[in-house]
Amino acid sequence: MTKETILVVDDEKEIRDLITIYLKNEGYEVLQASDGEEGLLLLKQHKVHLIVLDIMMPHVDGIQMCRKVREIAEMPIIMLSAKTQDMDKIVGLTMGADDYVTKPFNPLELIARIKSQLRRYLKMSSAEIQDAHEIEIGDMQINIATHEITVAGQKVKLTPREFSILELLARNQGIVMSAQQIYERVWQEEAFQSDNTVMVHIRKIRERIESNPRNPQYIKTVWGVGYKIEKDH
Structure with a gap:
């Protein structure tokens, strides 16, 4: 069974719980954080393979967290936002996000995107390990x-x-x-x-x-x- 760990960062508990249910049904380990500050702390404590990250949050928002993560790690980041303007998407992707999903979203579509990003990331990581001896x-x-x-x-x-x-x-x-x-x-x-x-x-x-x-x-x-x-x- 799949045991990759996904970090879900969103200030809305209902959304975190919804995503967590679908991820656990697929066999993933899930960590939850209510803002970017808590998310960054969890990153230091656990090995995380992918981050689902809301943009609009109190304290440290998604854009700030994405920027800080990219200073130290390369795992995929999928941004969530209620905003639909192209500029918000551009900012998220420019900061280092790999994909962008607009709220409200279909949980099955989000899971499909998570699987796609993980496949690419894990394949690339495996190749790097083999080539880096x-x-x-x-x-x-x-x-x-x-x-x-x-x-x-x-x-x-x-x-x-x-x-x-x-x-x-x-x-x-x-x-x-x-x-x-x-x-x-x-x-x-x-x-x-x-x-x-x-x-x-x-x-x-x-x-x-x-x-x-x-x-x-x-x-x-x-x-x-x-x-x-x-x-x-």
Whole structure:
């Protein structure tokens, strides 16, 4: 039986309960939140495969939550809204939503869209897992399974934390990641004045993998924004 976990975020309890009944009938695990703040807290505590997210909510609304989720995760997000204007749909999709359903909705249609998004996401995640045992960037090979790194044929030793930072950047080539994002993903806790901590770790990684740390070939600094490894290095 399917055991993916769906997070339903809506300030109307009747709608949350209705969606939950249909999802549980399909074998899904369901988490409920009444606003974006509660939803973000549940995301930190549970592995979630898809989010059904209402736009209009008190405190942290759906647009704000969608934006925050996209800073840390890639699971599908289906937005719910009573509004029918195209602009609301555009805003939701621009913030990173994968689909958009207008209230009132047919629960069976919502379930069909959830299944479609999950199929795509799980297939893509499975392919990423299979392809990500070893990452090659220029003369550097990163073996995810064994935590071994070679640069120009020479083995390089990193601490577990340093390896996690390098792996994160290598898996997200071409994407600039802020010090805060790196800290929260690697340390698994909320970032508080994390810039120096991340900067020190980046410097140590560069000292080990770069032939010239002052002019890095692999980990680039995007001033005022963060760090990245170029795509198709």
